[in-house]
Amino acid sequence: MSIHLNAFAEIVGKDYVLDSKDDLDTYGQDWSRLYQPSPCLVVKPANTDQVAAVVKLASQLELSIVPSGGRTGLSGGAVACNDELVLSLDRLNDISDFNATDRTVNCGAGVITEQLQNFALENGLYYPVDFASAGSSQIGGNIATNAGGIKVLKYGLTRDWVLGLTVVTAQGDILHLNNGLIKNATGYDLRHLMIGSEGTLGIITQAEMKLTSQPVEPTVMLLATESLSHISALLAHFQSNMELLAFEFFSQQALDKVLEHRQLKRPFEQESPFYVLIEFEAGTEDALDKALQLFENAAEEAWLVDGVISQSTQQATELWQYREGISESISHYPPYKNDIAVKPSQVGDFLLQVDQFVNSRYPEFENIWFGHIGDGNLHLNILKPASLDLETFKQQCAEANPEIFAILKSFDGSISAEHGVGLLKKPYLEYSRSPLEITLMKAIKQNFDPNGLLNPGKLFE
Numbered sequence: 001m002s003i004h005l006n007a008f009a010e011i012v013g014k015d016y017v018l019d020s021k022d023d024l025d026t027y028g029q030d031w032s033r034l035y036q037p038s039p040c041l042v043v044k045p046a047n048t049d050q051v052a053a054v055v056k057l058a059s060q061l062e063l064s065i066v067p068s069g070g071r072t073g074l075s076g077g078a079v080a081c082n083d084e085l086v087l088s089l090d091r092l093n094d095i096s097d098f099n100a101t102d103r104t105v106n107c108g109a110g111v112i113t114e115q116l117q118n119f120a121l122e123n124g125l126y127y128p129v130d131f132a133s134a135g136s137s138q139i140g141g142n143i144a145t146n147a148g149g150i151k152v153l154k155y156g157l158t159r160d161w162v163l164g165l166t167v168v169t170a171q172g173d174i175l176h177l178n179n180g181l182i183k184n185a186t187g188y189d190l191r192h193l194m195i196g197s198e199g200t201l202g203i204i205t206q207a208e209m210k211l212t213s214q215p216v217e218p219t220v221m222l223l224a225t226e227s228l229s230h231i232s233a234l235l236a237h238f239q240s241n242m243e244l245l246a247f248e249f250f251s252q253q254a255l256d257k258v259l260e261h262r263q264l265k266r267p268f269e270q271e272s273p274f275y276v277l278i279e280f281e282a283g284t285e286d287a288l289d290k291a292l293q294l295f296e297n298a299a300e301e302a303w304l305v306d307g308v309i310s311q312s313t314q315q316a317t318e319l320w321q322y323r324e325g326i327s328e329s330i331s332h333y334p335p336y337k338n339d340i341a342v343k344p345s346q347v348g349d350f351l352l353q354v355d356q357f358v359n360s361r362y363p364e365f366e367n368i369w370f371g372h373i374g375d376g377n378l379h380l381n382i383l384k385p386a387s388l389d390l391e392t393f394k395q396q397c398a399e400a401n402p403e404i405f406a407i408l409k410s411f412d413g414s415i416s417a418e419h420g421v422g423l424l425k426k427p428y429l430e431y432s433r434s435p436l437e438i439t440l441m442k443a444i445k446q447n448f449d450p451n452g453l454l455n456p457g458k459l460f461e
Contacts (some may be wrong), residue, residue, distance in 0.1 A: 030074070033334040039081075045089075046091045058085050072178075075420045078199075123211075140207070143162055145418065169448065215389055218280070222277050225275070225297070231274060234298060264325075347373050351378065365385065398427075445460075
């Protein structure tokens with residue numbers, strides 16, 4: 001491999017080709033922590049031309065490539081466990097060509113999500129795609145998985161904010177897709193094909209991103225409730241009477257993990273089975289009065305047993321900690337994650353069926369539920385018992401998955417709402433996609449990457 005190292009060093013510089021065990025372990029895995037990393041090299045190009053040169057050389061050497069961003073994924077999509085070359089996009093981190101009239105900005109794939117958010121705020125605008133990993137996830141990875149997050153109700157997914165893409169193909173060619181246009185009716189939009197493709201069709205190196213106006217004084221309401229049916233009632237009640245930025249939920253078990261991990265005080269004196277966090281804009285007294293009235297109406301209907309409304313930006317941030325700290329607080333177990341989606345109206349019935357199945361079949365497992373319930377996206381996290389080794393735990397979860405996904409299929413749901421398929425969900429794609437769809441997807445992959453060099457083994461074989 002030293003010969004290969006020198007060849008890649010001629011493209012990117014010797015300081016940016018890594019082969020130490022620590023570097024290989026770090027760059028060869030994502031947050032799933034369920035796979036043993038085993039890449040051959042880590043290469044860190046500085047720009048699109050270098051990415052193209054690296055891809056061409058890797059193709060000549062018949063080395064498979066795993067694109068690597070912030071590695072905050074939870075489905076094994078950025079894992080290199082079969083002697084692949086990891087192509088890290090960390091150095092493609094420039095923000096440039098800001099256009100105040102168009103409200104657009106160019107971002108390298110390695111730009112941290114929070115960097116783009118802060119850049120927008122500094123220029124009086126807003127980038128609304130947000131999630132707990134915003135401080136470490138990268139724009140390229142967000143696009144490759146079509147990340148959603150906590151404000152999908154009003155602002156949509158990452159897809160809705162991508163106006164243009166620069167992509168390196170498996171042959172090392174460079175594509176410039178859509179060129180930042182809002183309207184462009186000239187056939188197939190390859191930009192959207194790349195979004196959500198998990199690095200299997202091309203390597204995203206740059207994106208032209210759209211920005212918007214800043215929200216007016218977001219206010220947060222945290223509610224305690226006793227049943228899943230009450231959560232559905234609360235969603236219908238608030239969503240039909242005001243525009244929501246976010247509608248999140250989490251269980252008492254999830255809250256307990258956050259309280260312990262972050263040393264926080266309990267939000268309410270009494271525990272409740274479930275909690276709902278609602279964010280909305282309250283820029284006027286009338287808007288706040290309306291929210292308070294809706295709160296009182298929900299209490300009269302017994303849909304909630306306690307609640308609090310933020311009185312300042314700081315308090316709103318503090319209330320968000322109870323929801324945003326969940327993934328961090330359970331990461332050390334490690335959890336076996338299911339990121340699934342049904343229609344919002346189906347959430348209560350679906351949750352109940354899955355919870356009953358897991359509790360009856362695997363009573364030793366601890367289930368941590370949370371999610372973006374306003375858009376039907378649920379996160380089921382099964383925590384590894386201390387008594388089980390990792391491989392046995394993975395095997396038992398894999399045995400449970402077909403039955404969980406059979407329930408999901410009966411609701412016409414998705415096995416992956418926003419984390420992607422990667423390695424973790426690959427065996428279960430048929431629960432969300434028909435055989436014909438999978439055949440067509442494989443044909444697309446074959447056309448873009450006939451030698452199977454880009455992120456091999458992800459999505460499907």
